[in-house]
């Protein structure tokens with residue numbers, strides 16, 4: 001070894017984020033719409049003090065480094081305190097998606113062996129029902145004050161969150177430990193099988209927060225008022241609780257109030273500048289502002305990801321409301337951020353139509369992540385915007401293996417015939433263009449394989465969504481005796497709109513190659529969604545398994 005650097009070496013710990021926010025942006029507000037219905041306001045300084053008191057309380061309950069603290073909660077200040085109080089005291093924060101089926105929630109809490117379970121008031125009946133199936137949980141903590149505690153409950157020794165916090169004096173120093181220790185666990189939503197746990201480390205979470213706040217990332221700053229619509233149980237609200245602390249932004253939490261009206265009113269009242277969420281939540285908000293002819297007075301940009309952002313939505317937000325849309329791609333196994341679509345200096349000089357087509361892609365990686373598309377033999381494909389393959393990634397916040405599994409989740413990759421090491425296979429099919437912009441064509445399981453050719457379900461959905469009478473659309477593979485699979489389009493009409501099968505199919509003419517046009521259209525009242533708001537393709541395929549395509 002040659003000359004060594006002579007710089008301070010401090011572990012990258014999650015507690016350092018909240019300490020920084022409290023010390024340098026202490027007065028900056030955190031506003032939460034509570035489950036109880038009212039607004040709660042305090043600031044980063046108070047948040048840090050209460051997180052420390054919570055840490056003291058968790059330690060007093062007997063929880064030890066590495067023990068898991070489960071949460072079933074909406075976006076709010078108490079949930080934020082649990083993020084920092086648990087991870088900061090070397091415990092592991094395990095956010096559980098309350099929208100999952102109760103059996104799945106129990107399965108996940110048991111798999112992670114949660115010793116404590118903290119939950120919002122409205123989940124009390126759910127937790128009471130689940131408790132007999134949760135043998136590991138020693139402490140049930142209701143995230144409310146004494147006044148809202150139930151007179152009677154079947155939960156053994158139910159604890160009151162506010163009482164736990166208030167009983168402590170706050171004389172607690174955040175412990176210093178190995179930055180590679182686990183900080184939190186998130187489970188994949190199981191769209192493609194059993195949920196699997198991704199175990200983040202302090203180091204991976206801090207690096208993710210650093211990089212995602214960069215200007216070509218989510219571009220977060222102390223001038224921002226950030227409202228994460230994406231739930232804190234969906235991959236840590238895409239890291240926003242951490243990146244907000246790094247930059248000292250004001251945070252606004254919507255609680256369970258995610259309908260268009262509630263969101264719009266909160267956006268306006270708190271002068272929100274930046275938000276993030278899956279496309280389905282923006283559908284609700286846009287319907288509300290559209291129907292009431294409203295405008296946003298402060299909202300200027302949003303990250304949309306989790307599933308493909310329909311180009312029509314991107315255009316409506318940008319052209320009608322002046323909101324910059326940053327299309328992003330990521331996944332639970334990536335903490336979640338991988339790529340974002342932001343124009344480079346050269347691209348900003350292109351005609352607007354060309355710029356839009358670039359913004360519709362999933363975008364470029366941020367520093368800390370690398371990506372490639374490979375064929376089935378593991379050979380990297382050229383970056384020409386047309387060669388599609390399996391998307392693989394590697395980086396500082398990509399998993400090595402899943403929780404409880406010893407075998408690696410990675411696959412070998414070859415570049416120009418040489419060994420390029422082990423990468424994580426995302427299960428997505430994508431292209432990368434010469435500028436490094438990645439575009440997802442499909443999930444490998446959702447791709448429609450017609451006579452040996454692939455048809456992108458995302459392309460078909462994006463076209464359908466551009467039709468003014470379409471509320472929501474999903475393209476799925478339907479069995480075909482000759483072509484193996486052919487596309488079937490499932491459509492929910494907008495309320496009051498009329499649209500026929502023939503009109504829908506005619507809309508595809510000239511917008512896509514003839515052989516890719518769906519063979520049939522069915523209209524439904526509702527399309528099933530996963531607990532994270534994505535279309536449940538598997539369920540739709542089952543629902544239409546017996547569907548006979550015309551001419552088949």
Ligand code: ADP
Pocket residue numbers: 187188189190191192235304305306307308309327328329330331332333362426427428440442443532534
């Ligand atoms: P799950 O895999 O359980 O659904 P994730 O939230 O981790 O939960 O989902 C990650 C997947 O979501 C990606 O692998 C990809 O298929 C899809 N996805 C995420 N963002 C986008 C996007 N912008 N466009 C298309 N697909 C996306």
